[in-house]
Amino acid sequence: MEPQKKTINEIIKEIKDQVELAPGMIAKYRSIITAEYTFQAETLKNIMMKKPSIWMEIRKKEDVKSDTAAERYWGMTELGQKEIELKYRLKYLEKLSSSLRQQLEVMDSEIRGLY
Numbered sequence: 001m002e003p004q005k006k007t008i009n010e011i012i013k014e015i016k017d018q019v020e021l022a023p024g025m026i027a028k029y030r031s032i033i034t035a036e037y038t039f040q041a042e043t044l045k046n047i048m049m050k051k052p053s054i055w056m057e058i059r060k061k062e063d064v065k066s067d068t069a070a071e072r073y074w075g076m077t078e079l080g081q082k083e084i085e086l087k088y089r090l091k092y093l094e095k096l097s098s099s100l101r102q103q104l105e106v107m108d109s110e111i112r113g114l115y
Contacts (some may be wrong), residue, residue, distance in 0.1 A: 002007050008036055012096065023107050030100045037093045044086040054079065 011029050014021065021029070051074065058064055058073045074080040 001038075006032070007092070008033065015096070015099065018052055021103070022103055026100050026104050026107075030097055030104075033093055033097045033100070037097070039088060040089055040093065044083065044090065047083050047086070050079060051083070 006029075010056045011032065012066055053075055054077065055070055059070050062070075064073060075084065
């Protein structure tokens with residue numbers, strides 16, 4: 001399967017299964033992950049731009065007195081749930097990209113005879 005056709009989950013499975021990947025393939029995977037990260041970050045940005053007005057509606061409509069309670073109500077909304085999901089997804093995409101970068105650095109060091 002070509003790298004651009006692989007899903008993030010398939011890439012993660014290859015890494016977990018410790019499949020030997022060529023440096024070029026790792027670089028392509030990092031590009032795929034970066035593109036996915038960018039897309040997800042844009043989606044989160046759009047949600048975060050809507051959050052203040054919805055949050056204020058929650059404060060008024062639900063007669064919520066504290067920011068903590070308003071945040072809990074927000075977390076129960078569809079957009080609030082999506083925000084939580086995207087934040088975790090962005091975090092694991094960062095870790096995945098970092099892991100692949102580290103693999104490339106190790107491979108580079110091995111080629112230079114530093115390992």
